[in-house]
Structures are given as C-alpha cells and as structure tokens.
Amino acid sequence: xxxxxxxxxxxxxxxxxxxxxxxxxxxxxxxxxxxxxxxxxxxxxxxxxxxxxxxxxxxxxxxxxxxxxxxxxxxxxxxxxxxxxxxxxxxxxxxxxxxxxxxxxxxxxxxxxxxxxxxxxxxxxxxxxxxxxxxxxxxxxxxxxxxxxxxxxxxxxxxxxxxxxxxxxxxxxxxxxxxxxxxxxxxxxxxxxxxxxxxxxxxxxxxxxxxxxxxxxxxxxxxxxxxxxxxxxxxxxxxxxxxxxxxxxxxxxxxxxxxxxxxxxxxxxxxxxxxxxxxxxxxxxxxxxxxxxxxxxxxxxxxxxxxxxxxxxxxxxxx
Amino acid sequence: xxxxxxxxxxxxxxxxxxxxxxxxxxxxxxxxxxxxxxxxxxxxxxxxxxxxxxxxxxxxxxxxxxxxxxxxxxxxxxxxxxxxxxxxxxxxxxxxxxxxxxxxxxxxxxxxxxxxxxxxxxxxxxxxxxxxxxxxxxxxxxxxxxxxxxxxxxxxxxxxxxxxxxxxxxxxxxxxxxxxxxxxxxxxxxxxxxxxxxxxxxxxxxxxxxxxxxxxxxxxxxxxxxxxxxxxxxxxxxxxxxxxxxxxxxxxxxxxxxxxxxxxxxxxxxxxxxxxxxxxxxxxxxxxxxxxxxxxxxxxxxxxxxxxxxxxxxxxxxx
Numbered sequence: 001x002x003x004x005x006x007x008x009x010x011x012x013x014x015x016x017x018x019x020x021x022x023x024x025x026x027x028x029x030x031x032x033x034x035x036x037x038x039x040x041x042x043x044x045x046x047x048x049x050x051x052x053x054x055x056x057x058x059x060x061x062x063x064x065x066x067x068x069x070x071x072x073x074x075x076x077x078x079x080x081x082x083x084x085x086x087x088x089x090x091x092x093x094x095x096x097x098x099x100x101x102x103x104x105x106x107x108x109x110x111x112x113x114x115x116x117x118x119x120x121x122x123x124x125x126x127x128x129x130x131x132x133x134x135x136x137x138x139x140x141x142x143x144x145x146x147x148x149x150x151x152x153x154x155x156x157x158x159x160x161x162x163x164x165x166x167x168x169x170x171x172x173x174x175x176x177x178x179x180x181x182x183x184x185x186x187x188x189x190x191x192x193x194x195x196x197x198x199x200x201x202x203x204x205x206x207x208x209x210x211x212x213x214x215x216x217x218x219x220x221x222x223x224x225x226x227x228x229x230x231x232x233x234x235x236x237x238x239x240x241x242x243x244x245x246x247x248x249x250x251x252x253x254x255x256x257x258x259x260x261x262x263x264x265x266x267x268x269x270x271x272x273x274x275x276x277x278x279x280x281x282x283x284x285x286x287x288x289x290x291x292x293x294x295x296x297x298x299x300x301x302x303x304x305x306x307x308x309x310x311x312x313x314x315x316x317x318x319x
Numbered sequence: 320x321x322x323x324x325x326x327x328x329x330x331x332x333x334x335x336x337x338x339x340x341x342x343x344x345x346x347x348x349x350x351x352x353x354x355x356x357x358x359x360x361x362x363x364x365x366x367x368x369x370x371x372x373x374x375x376x377x378x379x380x381x382x383x384x385x386x387x388x389x390x391x392x393x394x395x396x397x398x399x400x401x402x403x404x405x406x407x408x409x410x411x412x413x414x415x416x417x418x419x420x421x422x423x424x425x426x427x428x429x430x431x432x433x434x435x436x437x438x439x440x441x442x443x444x445x446x447x448x449x450x451x452x453x454x455x456x457x458x459x460x461x462x463x464x465x466x467x468x469x470x471x472x473x474x475x476x477x478x479x480x481x482x483x484x485x486x487x488x489x490x491x492x493x494x495x496x497x498x499x500x501x502x503x504x505x506x507x508x509x510x511x512x513x514x515x516x517x518x519x520x521x522x523x524x525x526x527x528x529x530x531x532x533x534x535x536x537x538x539x540x541x542x543x544x545x546x547x548x549x550x551x552x553x554x555x556x557x558x559x560x561x562x563x564x565x566x567x568x569x570x571x572x573x574x575x576x577x578x579x580x581x582x583x584x585x586x587x588x589x590x591x592x593x594x595x596x597x598x599x600x601x602x603x604x605x606x607x608x609x610x611x612x613x614x615x616x617x618x619x620x621x622x623x624x625x626x627x628x629x630x631x632x633x634x635x636x637x638x
Contacts, residue, residue, distance in 0.1 A: 190596020277509020
C-alpha cells in the first residue's frame with residue numbers, strides 16, 4: 001500500500017484483519033511511526049516496498065491523491081515494472097491514462113472504494129470504513145481495452161476482504177456516473193446556497209436573496225446545500241479532475257432546468273419536471289433495496305460488464 | 320380558525336393551550352367531530368363561526384390551501400366584513416391580492432408559519448408544531464401599502480403564543496425569499512434526481528445516467544434529492560403558486576450554473592462557484608446562530624421592516 005492516509009490506512013487495517021500480509025510506505029516519518037505503533041509493517045521507502053512487492057508478486061495499491069500518482073508510477077516502472085497494480089482514486093479515466101503513460105507494463109486494474117472522506121490521515125482510518133459500501137473495480141484498463149482478469153479477481157477479493165461490495169464498470173462509465181451522483185450535486189449545492197445568500201456586491205438586484213432568505217431557510221435548503229460545507233479544495237479536486245464527464249452532466253442539468261423555466265414561464269406548469277424527479281428518486285430507492293449477487297469464478301468479463309451496467313453489486317464468488 | 324387540518328388544527332391547539340378562546344369551522348363533519356372529541360369548539364358552519372367572530376371582534380385565521388381562499392373571503396365579506404383577519408398560506412402576495420379583491424374591508428395581515436407539512440389532517444396536528452419555528456407576519460397589506468398595526472400586533476402575539484418567532488416582511492419579499500430557499504430547492508432536487516436516473520426513452524444518449532449511477536449514488540445525491548420524495552402535487556402547488564418569484568430564482572440559478580459550465584469548459588476552474596457556495600453556507604450557519612430579539616410595543620413599522628430585512632426574528636415585546 002503506497003500512501004497511508006484515511007483510505008490507504010483503512011485498507012491496510014481491513015486487509016490485515018482479513019488475514020492478508022500487508023506492508024506499506026508513506027512519505028511521512030510520523031505516519032510510518034504511527035502505523036508501526038499500531039502493528040503495521042510501514043516505512044518511508046517506496047522503493048523498498050515495491051522491491052518486496054516485485055519479489056512476492058504482491059498486489060500494489062496506489063492510495064494517494066491523483067496529482068501524486070505519476071511520480072508513484074515512475075517508481076513502479078523502475079522497481080516493479082510488471083507488478084499487479086490497483087488504486088483508490090475517485091476518478092478512473094485519468095489514472096488509467098497515467099498508468100498507460102508511465103507504467104505501461106504494470107498489470108493494472110483500477111478501483112474506487114466509495115467510502116466517506118470527510119476526515120483524513122492514518123489516525124482517522126478504520127478497518128470497517130468499507131463495510132457495506134460499493135467498491136468499483138474497473139474493466140478494460142489495458143491499452144487494447146482488455147481486462148487482466150487475474151488481477152481483476154485479485155482486486156475484487158481485496159474489496160470483499162474489506163467488507164465492500166464490488167461493482168464492475170469501465171473507467172469511462174464510472175467517471176460519467178460519479179459526475180452525476182457526486183460531482184454535480186456538489187456543484188449544484190454551491191449554486192443553490194449562493195442563489196439564496198446573494199452577492200453583496202451584485203450590480204443587478206437579486207430579489208429575495210440575502211439575510212431574510214437565510215433566516216427563513218431550513219429543511220429543503222439545508223439538505224440541498226449540505227455538501228457546500230465541504231472544504232472547497234476537496235470539492236475542486238473532485239470536480240475539476242472529472243471535467244469532461246461533469247460538463248456532460250452540467251449540460252443535461254442546464255437543459256432540464258431551462259425546460260422547467262420555459263414551461264413555468266409559458267404555461268405555468270412544472271409537472272413534467274417534478275414528476276420525472278419523483279420517479280427518479282423512486283428508482284433510486286428501488287436500486288438501494290436491491291440485493292447483491294454472488295457470481296461463479298468463471299463469470300465472463302462481458303457478464304461482469306452487464307452486471308455493473310444493470311447496477312448490480314457483487315458479494316463474492318458463488319463457489 | 321377556518322380549516323382544521325394540520326396547520327389550523329395545530330394552531331387551535333396551541334392557542335387554546337396558551338389560554339385563548341378558540342373556535343373553528345371545517346367543511347368535514349368527521350373532522351369537526353374529531354376536534355370536539357379532543358375538547359375543541361368546532362362545527363361545520365363557517366357562517367356561524369364568522370358571526371361569532373364579528374360579535375367578539377376576534378381574529379379570524381384562514382387555515383386552508385390557496386385555492387379555497389377566495390370562497391372563504393366571500394363568506395367573510397358577507398358575515399364579518401370588517402373582521403381582523405390573517406392566514407397561514409405559504410405564499411403571501413396571492414392571498415393579499417385575494418383579500419383586496421374579495422374582502423376589501425377586512426383588517427388583514429398575512430402570516431406564514433414555516434412548520435413542516437409532510438403529514439396532514441386534524442389528527443396529525445400538535446400544540447408544539449410551531450415551537451421554535453419562524454412565523455412570517457406581513458407588512459403593508461392594505462391597498463395603499465400601509466400596515467394595520469393593531470392587527471399586526473394581534474397576529475404576532477398569536478404566533479408567540481404558539482411558541483414561534485416572528486419575522487416581519489412584506490408579502491413580495493416573503494415570496495421572493497421562499498422561492499429561493501424552498502421552491503427552488505424542490506425543483507432542483509427533481510432535476511438532480513432525473514439527471515442521475517436518465518430517461519429510458521431519451522433520443523440522445525445521457526452518458527453515465529441510469530442503473531449504474533443509481534447503484535453508486537449515496538451521500539451528496541441522497542441529500543441533494545431528498546425533497547424529491549415529497550408528493551408531486553404538494554411540490555407543484557407550492558412552486559406553481561409562486562410563479563414570478565420562482566422564475567427570478569430560476570434565472571439566477573441558470574446564470575450561475577451556466578457561468579460554472581463556461582468556466583469549467585474554458586479554464587477548467589470552478590473555484591469561483593465552489594467558494595461562493597461555501598461562503599453562502601457559512602453565512603447561513605451564522606444566520607441560524609443569531610439570537611432572536613425583543614422589541615418595545617412602540618416599535619415603528621419601518622423598524623419592523625428593517626429587522627426582517629436583516630433576518631432578525633422577534634421573540635416578543637420587550638415591555
């Protein structure tokens with residue numbers, strides 16, 4: 001495990017708890033000492049950790065923010081060029097592209113454990129952080145679009161050992177989906193909050209925005225803007241890092257909101273918008289209630305792709 | 320109290336609990352019987368209730384949905400034309416206009432107790448429904464824009480007796496503010512949900528929308544779309560009933576979201592949008608923490624207007 005922050009540290013704990021042999025590296029001497037004090041095999045030399053991984057044919061996990069990935073990949077190309085490799089970054093296309101550019105011989109399968117990231121650091125980690133959450137494991141990461149199924153199975157088993165459900169998806173599909181269900185809601189929350197608060201320096205009047213609105217704001221405003229409490233640098237890293245997918249989601253939002261505006265201005269009716277949203281939310285409740293499935297080890301990559309596209313999550317092997 | 324549903328029934332309970340003499344009318348024989356069984360003076364004859372109000376110079380409360388208001392006003396014009404009058408409808412301009420049209424002699428001051436309305440009916444009511452909530456009491460309801468301060472004080476005291484805080488605002492200001500903090504969030508929640516779920520019959524592809532997105536959706540999506548669970552007919556009644564104010568809020572939203580889209584497409588930067596939203600949310604947290612104030616009975620209408628515009632809520636008389 002390269003990187004022992006919240007996600008890397010939680011993964012190390014969960015995997016070791018599941019009986020796996022885990023070792024890790026972190027650039028921080030303090031973090032390495034804290035991890036060792038908690039009974040983990042950690043140092044500050046990624047080259048050493050990677051040499052051990054190459055010798056053991058171990059699965060290497062990149063557990064760092066996207067900007068730190070290329071330098072880590074350069075180390076992998078030098079110390080463990082053909083290693084089994086996964087990551088936990090929240091966008092998947094850019095990581096896949098970076099692997100192709102910087103460590104093309106690595107046997108890479110991307111991953112995204114969709115667990116909370118409000119806190120950070122080794123101390124905030126927990127062996128149960130991933131329990132019951134979805135962990136996307138990507139298909140088609142090779143330059144020719146193929147999937148290294150041996151490593152895919154490795155990563156899926158790691159996710160299951162951590163208590164997560166596995167959702168198979170291509171990197172591009174993952175990024176397009178999370179743009180709609182995570183990055184867009186963060187951006188819309190920011191806009192909703194600003195529309196209520198108004199801009200004290202606005203040249204044109206914003207009727208109704210300001211102190212009175214903020215004093216009256218409760219239920220629907222409170223929920224709809226909650227994630228605007230998140231530290232802006234985290235929101236920016238997420239949203240700006242998934243630019244093209246977020247643009248498509250924003251265009252769809254502008255289109256639907258513009259249609260609602262047009263309908264309200266012309267006939268006064270909002271039923272199409274409101275009913276579509278209510279139906280969508282019902283579909284989400286149904287999706288949440290769906291049971292996970294177990295699949296045979298012989299499941300084809302094509303079948304995995306179909307399961308993910310249908311929104312099914314995998315609980316483990318059936319055999 | 321004309322109308323003994325959730326709001327009217329809760330108001331009757333709270334006012335009677337505060338020691339006021341309360342009587343009410345409802346078109347439903349079953350509701351009247353239920354209210355009587357709970358110890359309230361209720362019947363099904365609004366003419367009788369209004370004649371008693373005229374004789375006692377009592378404050379009449381319209382506690383019914385907006386579409387039922389004009390018929391009630393016609394009864395008032397016949398049975399108690401000069402009565403003290405308020406209402407609890409969630410939009411204030413249309414009620415004020417209806418009073419001017421149908422019961423111009425009534426001494427009207429509008430009200431909006433901002434308490435939850437998920438449940439409905441007499442049985443769902445509670446004497447503590449309004450405890451700690453904001454109750455907007457409107458200024459400038461006379462045809463000449465003046466405020467009947469004797470009735471305004473009456474309505475404020477009723478709200479305080481019900482445990483609420485009073486926020487003074489003109490009807491137009493109220494409607495503009497709630498468009499931004501309630502009606503817009505409901506509409507945006509519907510759009511967000513639909514953007515994630517996609518349209519199974521869409522002619523053009525919506526990359527990332529559908530089953531995979533719904534399966535991965537959690538935190539930010541769950542909060543941002545929560546109010547899309549509300550029954551569509553309630554959302555439509557609120558939003559369509561506040562058309563012009565909601566159009567202005569929608570235009571502001573489209574403008575800010577379009578600016579974010581343009582910035583992301585050109586420079587890739589979303590800092591202006593995300594930071595403005597974060598600052599707005601901080602302003603809201605500060606507004607929530609603000610203490611209510613007590614004002615002398617001699618407070619001027621102009622001073623009340625300034626207090627409301629500053630987002631201050633009134634806890635009662637200082638003397």
